[in-house]
Amino acid sequence: MSAAKGKFRYISSDRRVLEDRRFVVGKGNFVADIVRPNMKHVAVVFSPHPAARIVNIDASEALKMAGVHYVLTGDELAAATQPMPNGMPTPEVKRYPLAVGQARYVGEWVVAVVADTRALAEDAAEKVKVEYEPLPFVVDGKEAFKKESPPVHPAHGSNILLDKTFVWGDVEGDFAASPRKLSFSQKWGRSSTVPIETFGVIAEWDAWREVLDVWASIQMPKYADQIATAMRLPMNAVRVHQDVDVGGSYGVKRGIKQTVLVCYLSKKLNVPVRLIEDRLDNMRGGDAHGPERNFDVELAFDDNGIIRSMKMDALDNVGAYAGRSPFQLGKPIGAIVGPYKIKSVQYRAMAVTSNKTVQEAVRAFGQSPTNYTIERALDEVAWALNLDRLEVRRRNFIQPHEFPYLIPSGTSYDSGNYPGLVDKVVKQVDLDALYAERDRLRAEGLLAGVGIASCLEPSGGNSAFEPLLNRQNKTTTWMDSCRIAVDALGTVTATMHTTSAGQGHETLVATVVGEALEIDPEKIRISRAHTLDVMPSNSPVGSRMAIMLGGAAFHAANKLKRKMMTIAAHDLGVPLEDLVWDEGTMTSKKNPEQKRTWNEVVLIAHRHFYRMPEDMEPGLTAQHVMQVPNGGKLPTDDDRIQMYPCFSFEFHVVLMSIDPDIGKPVFRRYMIGHDCGTVINPKIVHGMTIGGIAHGIGAALLEEFAYDDEGQLLTQSFMDYLLPSAHEVPKIETVHQVTPSPLTVFGQKGSGESGYLGAPAVISSAVNDALHPLGIKMNSLPLKITKLGDAIAEARAKAGKEMKQ
Amino acid sequence: MKLDIGGEERFEASIDRIWSMVNDPAVLQRCIPGCKSMTETGPDQYKIELNLKVASVGGTMEGAIGLSEKTPPSRCRIQVEGAGTLGTGKGDAIFELREEGGQVVMKYEGTGDVGGLVAGVGQRILKGVAKHLIGKFFTAFRGEIQKAAA
Numbered sequence: 029m030s031a032a033k034g035k036f037r038y039i040s041s042d043r044r045v046l047e048d049r050r051f052v053v054g055k056g057n058f059v060a061d062i063v064r065p066n067m068k069h070v071a072v073v074f075s076p077h078p079a080a081r082i083v084n085i086d087a088s089e090a091l092k093m094a095g096v097h098y099v100l101t102g103d104e105l106a107a108a109t110q111p112m113p114n115g116m117p118t119p120e121v122k123r124y125p126l127a128v129g130q131a132r133y134v135g136e137w138v139v140a141v142v143a144d145t146r147a148l149a150e151d152a153a154e155k156v157k158v159e160y161e162p163l164p165f166v167v168d169g170k171e172a173f174k175k176e177s178p179p180v181h182p183a184h185g186s187n188i189l190l191d192k193t194f195v196w197g198d199v200e201g202d203f204a205a206s207p208r209k210l211s212f213s214q215k216w217g218r219s220s221t222v223p224i225e226t227f228g229v230i231a232e233w234d235a236w237r238e239v240l241d242v243w244a245s246i247q248m249p250k251y252a253d254q255i256a257t258a259m260r261l262p263m264n265a266v267r268v269h270q271d272v273d274v275g276g277s278y279g280v281k282r283g284i285k286q287t288v289l290v291c292y293l294s295k296k297l298n299v300p301v302r303l304i305e306d307r308l309d310n311m312r313g314g315d316a317h318g319p320e321r322n323f324d325v326e327l328a329f330d331d332n333g334i335i336r337s338m339k340m341d342a343l344d345n346v347g348a349y350a351g352r353s354p355f356q357l358g359k360p361i362g363a364i365v366g367p368y369k370i371k372s373v374q375y376r377a378m379a380v381t382s383n384k385t386v387q388e389a390v391r392a393f394g395q396s397p398t399n400y401t402i403e404r405a406l407d408e409v410a411w412a413l414n415l416d417r418l419e420v421r422r423r424n425f426i427q428p429h430e431f432p433y434l435i436p437s438g439t440s441y442d443s444g445n446y447p448g449l450v451d452k453v454v455k456q457v458d459l460d461a462l463y464a465e466r467d468r469l470r471a472e473g474l475l476a477g478v479g480i481a482s483c484l485e486p487s488g489g490n491s492a493f494e495p496l497l498n499r500q501n502k503t504t505t506w507m508d509s510c511r512i513a514v515d516a517l518g519t520v521t522a523t524m525h526t527t528s529a530g531q532g533h534e535t536l537v538a539t540v541v542g543e544a545l546e547i548d549p550e551k552i553r554i555s556r557a558h559t560l561d562v563m564p565s566n567s568p569v570g571s572r573m574a575i576m577l578g579g580a581a582f583h584a585a586n587k588l589k590r591k592m593m594t595i596a597a598h599d600l601g602v603p604l605e606d607l608v609w610d611e612g613t614m615t616s617k618k619n620p621e622q623k624r625t626w627n628e629v630v631l632i633a634h635r636h637f638y639r640m641p642e643d644m645e646p647g648l649t650a651q652h653v654m655q656v657p658n659g660g661k662l663p664t665d666d667d668r669i670q671m672y673p674c675f676s677f678e679f680h681v682v683l684m685s686i687d688p689d690i691g692k693p694v695f696r697r698y699m700i701g702h703d704c705g706t707v708i709n710p711k712i713v714h715g716m717t718i719g720g721i722a723h724g725i726g727a728a729l730l731e732e733f734a735y736d737d738e739g740q741l742l743t744q745s746f747m748d749y750l751l752p753s754a755h756e757v758p759k760i761e762t763v764h765q766v767t768p769s770p771l772t773v774f775g776q777k778g779s780g781e782s783g784y785l786g787a788p789a790v791i792s793s794a795v796n797d798a799l800h801p802l803g804i805k806m807n808s809l810p811l812k813i814t815k816l817g818d819a820i821a822e823a824r825a826k827a828g829k830e831m832k833q
Numbered sequence: 834m835k836l837d838i839g840g841e842e843r844f845e846a847s848i849d850r851i852w853s854m855v856n857d858p859a860v861l862q863r864c865i866p867g868c869k870s871m872t873e874t875g876p877d878q879y880k881i882e883l884n885l886k887v888a889s890v891g892g893t894m895e896g897a898i899g900l901s902e903k904t905p906p907s908r909c910r911i912q913v914e915g916a917g918t919l920g921t922g923k924g925d926a927i928f929e930l931r932e933e934g935g936q937v938v939m940k941y942e943g944t945g946d947v948g949g950l951v952a953g954v955g956q957r958i959l960k961g962v963a964k965h966l967i968g969k970f971f972t973a974f975r976g977e978i979q980k981a982a983a
Contacts, residue, residue, distance in 0.1 A: 077949075738946060
């Protein structure tokens, strides 16, 4: 069932975001706002070595301090808890919240100190003496892949967690038949999403009720399951309070090690225990680090720029432990050809451990690095043939009439009109004028470039990549749920069953339920169940909530509506089909005098049971568990899989200039064409898009977890890890198109990632266009001023020398 | 992260006087910035406690200093290793003394390796800090020479 498309009452209208009201007045309920009686605080001692055996831990001085309650080591914790989940079949790569026996990266948590205040815990942590014996280490991903590199986990035997080659289609045949080939390599640097709020968690064990209460700043799938497993508790003894506001995440609020740590301490000490990371805890040893990926690509194409086949090697340096990180190489398989008709693909996915901080999920779960590389491939073909970069894209685009379109890796794209949106953007930005402006800037002595990039945003997330990369894992998908209740006085409460990290899910549910029931969304109460009261739900990941929670809310509302109409029809003695619903009043089509109002039906259901149809449960509640559309199957034997169901499309165009003397890039124009199907709340989509672009600007130009050769993380504070500010983020112009998805209730698709997916690709494209006259290309992100400045200086010096000769 | 350390200082004193001063733990303790204690643990081996401040972070360090490869009064190797709330540090330097125009010239050259907190938050100013600390050492050292002369 889906709604009649295009005729909406509340959907797509520019309504306020319900959550904003409490946030703008400072009345959010963040984890740091929650105070439990007699709560104790944790600080951690971290490893200063990239690899070292822990020889001795002496906490005697710390324990002498007044107000210090406990000092926990990895040995004690590991003996009492299960290792944290490992996505890959690599059982010897064990991970605990604190290092056990050996520290494997600078910043790894080694000891936890519990005290009356965080400040006291930090002072005590300074008194803990840890004696280390440094061990050999490796920091570079390609080095770690080599057999002779020192293994981060000696028991595992090597640093390789994953090395799997997929072949979809006749790659060798297509390469042999193609008149042209090229290859290139590039690297996506290690960066983050940097939420304003670092991770925080409170655990409180109630020994008399045998319940472990948890409040956390979390965006982690299967969080309660993971806590129960690690703590060896039945899952119905873990109550995660999901109504905690989260101050930003975009993937990195994983928090499981922090949570297991405080859960153990709370149970051990029988007091509530809180850990809130400071920025340094977060940046060096929290869950802040995203993918770091080397790409080696070969392309086979013809003289017209039609790409027939692609070979892509992707190597992720996942850091010291394997969490879900290798799967970030898996999700891109569901859009491995981008919006282009590449017939065959060979994809080698490699993940290695190294002595760096552990890689965690970052916005788009590995898709943004891959998109950066797919778009670079299109530029490379254009440069090789001396063709216009946009023209090459147009020639390779999947055309509107070809949907649903099956890509070689087995995923079907739902809908799209790529040339349509491109035409709109080209017209709006006046691309010819943009090129003229570029040339004018060049004539002024600046380096200037136009960047062009498309991106697909796979949305409606499932976990189909898990069995694809790890055949022992048979989990393919996750559900989301909504329950709606109309109380005895006729007001509506809708319950959602996951946490929310600022994506506006309350607005989403209220808008959808309001749309379905034709009642003002502002009058609907949104409640968030704790995990002892939840229906099956996952977490807001994979750009899925508009599709999944929106779908669940829509179906639950329709079930409720049907129940109310059934009651009304019975009470009126007319057939159900005779009734029409109009803003909650149910009227007979044949005899409009015959009707029942909302409140009359509420009264029957709650109080006048004798007027109910036989066998119908009293009360007015309805619920729906939503399955990911199109999903749920295991991969085929030849590794084909339907990954995410819906595909949003965006098209980015920028004009940038670079001061050739200092290498500083400046945006002159930034325009994005955006198509996420039917928009549910334009303000939320706009915020996601603009914020995503700012995030992408950071990844492309500024942000990097930089390590030196000694394995030291040099960028831990915002003095060295640079974030885009109002100075670096330009005005962003937006062009909209709506190509509804046939798979969702309103035609909506996901939109949480689009800005971040396209910005790094388009910036790289613009910079390389700007550097074209110098005959150089940049092959890695971020393109920091120093890197650009040095490359330009070197190219100019060389050109100067050549001219003299 | 690695640091290169090197420089040259000139003193108005005899080479034997300078040699004995740089081998006197009491003098070194007074000159090493932030040095709280220096205890002899063996021939030319000392345990050292420091209380330092680098940029916005301050803290304590405990370590060991060893003197070796001595050729009195002209050459000595000094190795330092320590760890504490500021992180880890290692240094290895050689200093040479020679007489030149009635002065003593001390030439020193070596490398340092810093890890942990200081490397992570202070790397951009670390070279400056190292220079500053070395400067403080020699200012105090000159004070010691004058004190001895007075």
